[in-house]
Amino acid sequence: MNDEPVTKMNKPVLAALAGSILLASLGVSIATVALASLARVFSVSVQQVQWVVLAYLLALTAAIVVAGRMGDLFGSRRVLLIGLAVFTLASGACALAPGLDWLIVARAVQGLGAAVLMALPLSIAKGLVAKERLGTAMGLLGTMSAIGTALGPSLGGVLIGAFGWRAAFVLLLLCGASMLVLTLTGIPRTKIPSARITRSSTRPLIPLAVLRRPGVATSLAMNILAGAVMMSTLVVGPFFLSFGLGLSDAQTGVVMAAGPIGAAVSGVPAGRVVDRFGTRRTLLGGLLVASAGLVCFAVLPRLIGVAGYVLALVLVTPGFQLFLAANNTAVMANATEEYRGLLSGLLGLSRNLGLMTGAAALPLLFACLLGTHGLADSSAQVIGTAFSITFLSAAGLCVLAVALALLDQRKRGPDASSVAQTGSHNG
Template identity: 35%
Template sequence: MDQSARGWRWFVAESPRPRRVATWVGAPWLVIGTVCFGAFMGQFDASIVTLALPPLATHFDVSPAAVEWVSLSYLLALVALLAAVGGLADVLGRKLVYVYGFAVFTAASVGCALAPDLAALVVFRVVQGLGAAMLQANSVALVVASVPRERMRTALGVQAAAQALGLALGPTVGGVLVAALGWRSVFAINVPIGVVAMVAGHYLLPRTVDRAERSRFDLLGTLLLAATTTAALLALSGASGLAVPVLPLLAGAVAAGVLLWWWERRVAVPLLDLALLRTAPVGRGLFGALCGYLVLFGPLVAVPFAATGSPLATGLALTALPAGFAVAATLGQRLLPRSWTSARVGAWLAAAAALLPAVAPAALVPALALLGFGLGVFTPANNAGVMAALPPGRAGLGGGLVNTTRGLGTALGIAISTYVLHTGGGQALRTTFAVLAVVAVACALSTPALRSGNGTRTR
């Protein structure tokens, strides 16, 4: 092999961890810590930008509807690409895709911070969404591949808690940065974190051993999935107030979804294995993930608009939700009896907590804490069950699907809560939590008895 070939291979092949890292007893926790960079940044970046939208509208002299595309473009790219990126990572290597994901995300953050106009900013946000998809599609798979079966629930709980922490800190940090340094600092803060994460990923993440077979990439399936999710998310955003044609977009989402189903049944190597999705642990687990994230994000929209107190008081009240989630996700197995840490128990706990503000609004803060705790029990157990049911070599696709349902659940939670707030009058907050309680009950009823399992082997 000549020198140029060796140099090119350095960029496209996964490098092994240093031997001392790979053989250290705490190596799995180094993987979890590295993956938490991406889990944190994905939610942190999505939530921190909300504080920059009003200054962006003023700076670029555009309407609030126009500046909303700064947030929406990121979410559209992220959800549309998650499953496809996860499938590619199963073939190319999850470490490789993850590290390059941070490179793309960091470079796009530089572009966002330097954007000369709104159009350029939206384009760079789409590229950021691509980088975030490369991170999130692989985060669950890397954890599953590195942690023993008996530690799976705890490991995925830590990863989920990092997401909750990013979600909780985003608005607070964003407000401080915008007030002190301006809107560009909201994007610039990603750059040093991204550089550290790339270095950590190179030295601490393991190579992928069990890869999917190399075969023709399902381009049409990828495009149809992207069209389905994009049209669906735009329709949901339109229902919650964005100036887009809702019914044509909804019809387009249904048509693209039907074509996707037809194509995936006929292609030799499908992007989505429909037979696998029909199995109870995978199909019902993904439905549960969608419902769980819908219930998690609904209050984050409803409470600020319906609250009558100061912004500081409202922010502190909302902190109870991700705080409860983080406690349960990381410490649930230590704090609760083993039989109480199942996905089904967590879903029922979340349903009871969501119902509480509907009947007793004064109990909002403890209800939010209890809701977060229930979802913190449910989410890691549910995701671990989905990943355990996947065949070897498909963990990347599984992680992509889990995060796709997270994105769709997030959009549904925002859209439903916004719609109820616009139509519910004086009882809007109670009605919103009643709807969330119904969704949590549906989640509990559909959740199978899932057990965590081991993932793909790494080295």
Template identity: 30%
Template structure:
């Protein structure tokens, strides 16, 4: 029975996860077989190496959001360009993370881990030295490739080094340090932006990477998996491990084309031929990816696991919840800085309630899952998260943090805390123990792809809502059409203000009203994004009730 499987399985999920980790990261660790051919004699140092490595990727996934307004101002980037600064990273991380884990199994986890760290660090230096937004986007894409190598390898190393008795404590240490770095990362990154430059957040990776590589060489054994484990039907048993490069390339191309079309749709509209061609091409390539995975002997995403109704439901809930979360955490810091005058440090600190609540309360949700069942919690948690998203759209949320944003973030953090543990439990209980590693890897990829799509789709909501609200306010101020470009969304990004343009409106004393119109329009755009995120969370709760089977008592 499902619940007995959860309770008695040696793969019990960890109750504490770093805020920026994906829901099944701890399950990936537990699914790894212990390496007997490469025993580790310096386990604490090996754990420190994996914590430092994975923390680099977790921090980079969140701290860049706080730096985006500064990047936009210095490089004169469009809104679509700043979306791609994040999306380029998520695209290659999400599409390559499954094949990255298989690469570590085949070539050696330490070798691939170190290669990922080196590539990630070189790309970080390229980000810090980027002369323009195009170079920065390319460097961020390479960072994503590096993260796709180091993240699954770091989790696999922990699993192969520690036996079942030690894994609980190792995962607790990994999760605890990860929670701290996830919480403090945006604050420290914001301080670096304010005190030095946005480029400093990328150079910070260099000393961390040097320490990580040194510890890995010193303490981590280069374990590998020479053959596949038996699956449910015994397929592929004792066969050499093969890498699904065609699948990875097809997934990256399809997601990239679809994301590009959605990103440019915010400015060109859906009637533009390039928008339609890019989106149609992306969807066609993704369909080809599914067909390819169905026919490939060793796919990176075996489709047969989706025959489990619980597994398919858990991944749909993951997609919707992390879609809303990814969009909110992208547009919230941008709005706080651009509309309400927060510094980068203040914007980073503003996000603290979510990781702090997850870190403090997530250890108790494992007991709730055992008591009430995953289905009940996956109906309740997303509803609470939806309430948190909706609270960003309340009428009095106008820049006052403690009255407006703080309560919303507390409720959102509580909803995410209730949601994550039962997601992990459902993924684990929906497949056999031999398939747990595959299932958890797919769920992690889904969570990262959700963030990628959120920034592209919600970017349309943000830009269109902003433009509509701004037009209405400028109409009320009787601003001529020729002067409106100076106060548009691009202008707020490049630092152009009416006072510097020498327009008649500024000279007539309407500068304050124009700035207020800009701020109110950005606030309206954030409220629109928050409402869409809330609807996605509610849809996730509904899908959990429809797809996930209720708890069966023994």
């Protein structure tokens, strides 16, 4: 079968791609709930056991661009199958780990497989999904990432509570094996032009010409900013809910779950908005909605408590889903066959860099605003002020992304490259 896109969304293809992204996201979040159990079982410190998560994330981030490029050179389906096999075997090694060192090494290998699962689905979707439905497909893939992140802690907690920490990795093993079968049967084979391999073998991993293409560098920069801002709600938010509003751990978990649930619900509709109205208007609208939501974070929770926090989430989450669906579609819609895996990998890399930046920089700002007293000795008013300033700063980053989007649109002129034009799908 050739690389011509199908005229409609191919359900087996999308199921395989969505499952791959969900599996990679689940690999991050399901391990976080196992850390306390691992610390007890192996009698190690929190700093040591954190490497179970860090090894996975570092390997994923380091390898994601290479994974995308390998898909360009040797065929996305073939490399995706290899990635699934590596992830599955590494999951089995994690489940059998006799000690923490073994587990950390196995998690690093698992992260290498996850890099493939994160990098290639966008590239394969570009090749096999009709252009007028590409936005919907990108929205679906974004939704799977959110579902994986949301499902991991709750599912992992149940399994670990009932069967022990090894059960979490047995689940990943079984899911990986299932995805191997689904990918083998669901994604058609594609021919790899020999000229592509010969021509590409002498080129650098990231040719500068790719980054100079209209809008690519801007889209990657906006992706970094958005990732950093999204992480602020995941990292700083729980501190405010617990210490600023006095919620219990269980109550904080319930409130925080509203974000991933909202992302899961809004992902596919966001993709349909892209198909309907085009990438540029949807991207700009999503960033503006997210900016408004971040300002609400800075104001509403201090005025009306938990209800204000949830209302802010209701704005921020769909706003970022609109942005992600539009930004991913804008980059992938006009990607050439030769570099679509590379661009998909760069999107994943920029998002991960943003998440890591947000996990480090914004909590540091929050801690500095608290002063020398820290969370335990600070009053609710001081914590609330620090929270508000932190989220106003996050809103500033989002406004910077808006400025980049406007500047890029001004340079490129009319929305000629949108996946869809208004009115093109009324039939």
